[in-house]
Amino acid sequence: MAEPFLIGEAMTGGYGGADILHDCTIAVEKGQIAVIVGPNGAGKSTGMKAIFGMLKLRLGSVRLNGEDITSLTPQARVAKGMGFVPQTNNIFPSMTVEENLEMGAFIRRDDIRGTMEQIYELFPILRDKRRQAAGELSGGQRQQVAVGRALMTQPSVLMLDEPTAGVSPIVMDELFDRIIEIARTGISILMVEQNARQALEIADKGYVLVQGANRYTDTGAALLADPDVRKSFLGG
Amino acid sequence: MEPLNALVSVSNFMLVPALAYGSQLALGALGITLIFSILRFAHFAHGDTMALGTAAVIGGTWFLQAQGVSIAPLPTALLAIPFGVLVLGLYLLAADRFVYRYYRKVKAKPMIFVMASLGVMFVTNGITRLFMGVGETRFEDGQRFVFTVREFRDWTGLAEGMALRSAQAITIVTALVVMVALFWFLNRTRAGKSMRAYSDNEDLALLSGINPERVVFITWVITAILLVLAGTLYGLDKGFRPFNYFQLLLPMFAAAILGGLGSPLGAIVGAYVVAFAEMGITFAWRRVFGYLMPEGLEPSSMMQLLPVDYKFAVTFAILVIVLLFRPTGIFKGKVL
Numbered sequence: 001m002a003e004p005f006l007i008g009e010a011m012t013g014g015y016g017g018a019d020i021l022h023d024c025t026i027a028v029e030k031g032q033i034a035v036i037v038g039p040n041g042a043g044k045s046t047g048m049k050a051i052f053g054m055l056k057l058r059l060g061s062v063r064l065n066g067e068d069i070t071s072l073t074p075q076a077r078v079a080k081g082m083g084f085v086p087q088t089n090n091i092f093p094s095m096t097v098e099e100n101l102e103m104g105a106f107i108r109r110d111d112i113r114g115t116m117e118q119i120y121e122l123f124p125i126l127r128d129k130r131r132q133a134a135g136e137l138s139g140g141q142r143q144q145v146a147v148g149r150a151l152m153t154q155p156s157v158l159m160l161d162e163p164t165a166g167v168s169p170i171v172m173d174e175l176f177d178r179i180i181e182i183a184r185t186g187i188s189i190l191m192v193e194q195n196a197r198q199a200l201e202i203a204d205k206g207y208v209l210v211q212g213a214n215r216y217t218d219t220g221a222a223l224l225a226d227p228d229v230r231k232s233f234l235g236g
Numbered sequence: 237m238e239p240l241n242a243l244v245s246v247s248n249f250m251l252v253p254a255l256a257y258g259s260q261l262a263l264g265a266l267g268i269t270l271i272f273s274i275l276r277f278a279h280f281a282h283g284d285t286m287a288l289g290t291a292a293v294i295g296g297t298w299f300l301q302a303q304g305v306s307i308a309p310l311p312t313a314l315l316a317i318p319f320g321v322l323v324l325g326l327y328l329l330a331a332d333r334f335v336y337r338y339y340r341k342v343k344a345k346p347m348i349f350v351m352a353s354l355g356v357m358f359v360t361n362g363i364t365r366l367f368m369g370v371g372e373t374r375f376e377d378g379q380r381f382v383f384t385v386r387e388f389r390d391w392t393g394l395a396e397g398m399a400l401r402s403a404q405a406i407t408i409v410t411a412l413v414v415m416v417a418l419f420w421f422l423n424r425t426r427a428g429k430s431m432r433a434y435s436d437n438e439d440l441a442l443l444s445g446i447n448p449e450r451v452v453f454i455t456w457v458i459t460a461i462l463l464v465l466a467g468t469l470y471g472l473d474k475g476f477r478p479f480n481y482f483q484l485l486l487p488m489f490a491a492a493i494l495g496g497l498g499s500p501l502g503a504i505v506g507a508y509v510v511a512f513a514e515m516g517i518t519f520a521w522r523r524v525f526g527y528l529m530p531e532g533l534e535p536s537s538m539m540q541l542l543p544v545d546y547k548f549a550v551t552f553a554i555l556v557i558v559l560l561f562r563p564t565g566i567f568k569g570k571v572l
Binding site for chain 2 (some may be wrong): 074075078079084086087090091092093094098102103104106132149214
């Protein structure tokens with residue numbers, strides 16, 4: 001089997017004290033959507049942060065496009081083509097929408113107007129609000145700014161940590177639609193989600209984590225159909 | 237009733253000096269607000285580093301004067317400003333390298349930074365006094381007045397006179413130019429925007445590839461420019477005395493907090509409010525009201541709310557009132 005585009009393999013580690021991740025493997029193929037779900041405290045966000053280099057791994061490795069990036073800093077990983085949208089504090093509140101996007105492209109020295117145009121096409125509301133401070137926008141719009149900011153580096157992988165936390169169901173559907181659209185352009189998506197059912201519906205691959213270890217791994221549809229997964233994690 | 241004479245009198249003794257003083261405070265308060273929003277601590281060494289930068293400018297001025305360099309009618313000190321910026325810039329960067337950087341690395345609490353800056357303040361204070369002594373140094377040369385009281389009287393024919401000192405005019409014009417340049421820098425340039433981004437959300441700035449050490453470097457350089465300008469202009473206007481510069485710490489902080497810490501616009505507005513309040517409350521309004529009141533009703537007292545010695549009490553009162561009733565300041569800044 002060919003190596004996935006991005007893989008965090010057999011990751012073990014934590015924030016210093018006890019390990020949070022135990023031999024956990026998460027991967028995403030090119031242009032696909034992988035979703036990490038699981039109960040509170042399962043290490044979903046930690047797994048994602050480990051892949052992005054925000055915590056030190058004791059064991060295991062992270063490889064992007066075949067290249068071992070385990071020892072790179074998050075900033076270096078951004079330069080390698082990884083985009084990350086944190087769960088909270090993911091915008092520059094006092095700066096305008098446009099400036100947020102500009103800051104997203106800070107490491108780029110070429111013309112960013114084309115990319116900005118693409119983002120305005122993906123999120124038309126941002127074009128209307130581009131002169132407004134991002135902190136004054138609604139929750140859903142802020143998430144769009146946050147995703148847009150991460151897309152400004154033209155990443156090959158976009159990592160989203162609970163993008164729909166705290167937004168209304170309508171906005172959530174809308175965001176998921178946009179995420180599918182992003183994946184269609186060839187960008188791999190790795191996402192942690194609370195709304196497990198909806199997220200698995202759009203997922204090519206799903207990872208159910210429990211206590212920092214893989215419990216179930218399958219396609220999104222198969223996980224949704226699995227009676228054990230349904231009973232334990234999707235509320236029947 | 238002679239409203240015109242009243243206006244001239246109040247301009248001469250209160251409005252113009254307050255405008256100049258406010259401009260000097262604004263430049264200083266901008267530095268405080270920048271450091272607070274980017275390095276996230278209250279820079280207590282602000283007044284004394286300002287004195288050190290000004291001392292360097294004075295040294296440069298003496299050197300230039302000895303060489304016979306002059307840009308009359310403008311004061312020679314203006315030529316020495318780049319030298320002052322260089323000296324103070326290196327000093328602040330050294331302080332950052334040897335003091336603050338360690339605390340940044342261990343993610344110390346803001347109060348630890350404040351105490352560290354207090355230490356830097358004492359050291360800086362000592363260095364300045366070593367070179368300049370504790371007495372007053374005047375270094376203003378060139379043409380002293382844009383127009384004098386006599387010229388103004390002859391020109392307008394009013395009983396009341398008004399003078400505009402060169403130092404005041406230079407202060408107001410320079411402050412205006414610097415403020416516009418600073419806003420342009422912060423809002424239009426890549427480096428300026430990266431500073432605002434870092435101030436807004438440090439972690440996300442890191443994720444976006446903004447180099448924090450570079451942001452810190454630029455912040456100190458801008459602070460050095462603002463401090464040297466503020467200190468030189470204040471010194472040209474009122475003479476240089478290290479202790480006076482230390483005392484400026486209070487009105488500068490009051491201005492930054494009143495305007496809203498972290499807001500550059502707030503620092504400017506706050507500085508003028510503090511300056512006009514200090515001057516207005518300690519100003520003897522007798523002459524002005526003498527012109528304004530109908531005949532026979534002229535005030536017999538000085539109409540001075542507080543003696544000039546209490547001007548810092550006014551500032552302190554402003555500070556306390558702001559912290560009690562609106563700790564975020566006029567422009568909704570951060571809380572200290």
